[in-house]
Amino acid sequence: MSSLRRFFxxxxxxxxxxxxxxxxxxxxxxxxxxxxxxxxxxxxxYEYISKITKIxxxxxxxxxxxxxLSNIEAKQKVKLxxxxxxxxxxxxxxxxxxxxxxxxxxxxDSQFSSSYINENKLARLNKVSVExxxxxxxxxxxxxxxxxxxxxxxxxxxxxQNKLFACEFATxxxxxxxxxxxxxxxxxxxxxxxxxxxxxxxxxLGFKTVFLGKRILRAETASITLSSIV
Numbered sequence: 001m002s003s004l005r006r007f008f009x010x011x012x013x014x015x016x017x018x019x020x021x022x023x024x025x026x027x028x029x030x031x032x033x034x035x036x037x038x039x040x041x042x043x044x045x046y047e048y049i050s051k052i053t054k055i056x057x058x059x060x061x062x063x064x065x066x067x068x069l070s071n072i073e074a075k076q077k078v079k080l081x082x083x084x085x086x087x088x089x090x091x092x093x094x095x096x097x098x099x100x101x102x103x104x105x106x107x108x109d110s111q112f113s114s115s116y117i118n119e120n121k122l123a124r125l126n127k128v129s130v131e132x133x134x135x136x137x138x139x140x141x142x143x144x145x146x147x148x149x150x151x152x153x154x155x156x157x158x159x160x161q162n163k164l165f166a167c168e169f170a171t172x173x174x175x176x177x178x179x180x181x182x183x184x185x186x187x188x189x190x191x192x193x194x195x196x197x198x199x200x201x202x203x204x205l206g207f208k209t210v211f212l213g214k215r216i217l218r219a220e221t222a223s224i225t226l227s228s229i230v
Contacts, residue, residue, distance in 0.1 A: 004049075005030055005038045008141050012042050012064070013126070019059035021127075026060065040064070041139045044071055070139035074101035077183040078230055079160060080175040081106045081153050082223045083190025084146075086115040089220045091128045096224045098132035098142055105129065106145045108153035112192025112221050151196055154205050157185030165207035166226055167194045168216065174208035177229055184230050188223045 007022050018026065018040075018224050026032045034055055039046040040062060048065040080097050084107040086089055107125070110117060114155035126146040147153035158165055161182035164175060167189060187207060194202075203209075212222055 004058050005032065006041060007042050008130055008196060010042070010097060012048060016040065016062040016064060017059045018062060024061050029054065041223055043140050045070055046137050047139050069089045073140060074103070074138060077103045079104035079106065079157060079175055079185045080223060080227055081108065081185060081187045082117055082159060082190065083108055083110055084117045085191060085219055090125060093220050093222060093223045094125050094144055095132045098129050098138065099136045100227050102227060103140065103142055105142050106147060106153055106156060108147040108150055110150045110190055110198060111195045114192050119147055154187065154202060154207065160185040163207040164210050164220040165202045166210050166212055167199055167200050167221055170209035171212045173211050175210060180230065184225050186230060187218060188226060
């Protein structure tokens with residue numbers, strides 16, 4: 001089933017009609033045909049094996065044939081909370097986080113942030129998430145959220161069992177990765193790093209520091225590395 005084209009919708013309803021961006025990509029780029037078999041995903045973890053029954057000028061109609069639970073989604077919930085980065089570095093982080101199986105992704109502004117996000121950039125990050133999910137065969141395209149202040153970003157992980165904070169102030173791990181189990185939130189800073197106040201705030205909210213080695217890693221390297229380890 002991984003070789004079938006994937007399309008994401010907000011909700012499964014019948015009759016199921018694909019329109020907008022997904023339709024344009026399907027017709028203009030993928031050159032889909034009537035009676036072709038595809039996979040529809042609604043971010044529930046299920047895959048809907050379907051057949052294209054009719055292609056119209058602005059949409060195409062789909063007939064659902066089978067509902068199957070995806071067998072490649074990670075069993076544990078992992079969330080990456082990363083400072084927004086310059087250029088297309090955040091897009092790289094989102095792409096790799098999706099490939100690694102993370103369920104949630106958030107970006108934030110912090111005291112030493114050197115780049116700032118807007119609605120168009122956030123929409124682009126969510127598009128990258130969908131594209132990466134299709135490429136790696138996932139049934140869930142993680143939503144990318146944005147937090148304007150650092151405290152709100154940290155508080156978004158309040159329900160996670162493990163809360164990890166990577167920063168330059170760490171000299172040792174306060175968590176044993178080999179015994180890590182359960183839902184996990186990861187926090188990595190922007191290019192400017194974290195302030196002492198932000199470090200203390202994370203400690204007060206239950207985050208444990210992690211040490212990624214003596215060499216200073218770029219923010220995007222640290223995000224991808226820690227996501228992979230977890």
